[in-house]
Amino acid sequence: MHEELEQVNQVYNTIIDFITNYSFQLIGALLIVIIGIIALDKLGISIAPFIAAVGALSLTAGLALQVPQQEVKILGERNAN
Secondary structure (H helix, E strand, O other): OHHHHHHHHHHHHHHHHHHHHHHHHHHHHHHHHHHHHHHHHHOOOOOHHHHHHHHHHHHHHHHHHHHHHHHHHHHHHHHHO
């Protein structure tokens, strides 16, 4: 049980390190995408399908992350007992 919690802790630390190290690059990439979308809209190209695809990807990612969160809660409950 202790090993599983250590593994979850390592994954958490890796994610935090990634976010802190690459946050400016992620923000820059996001700004470029937003500027690109605005430019496409100004050129008369419909951006509705693109926005729908982003929404579908966000939903998929959210549903995919629910299972690991539930597993972490189960591991925490087992550790408490």
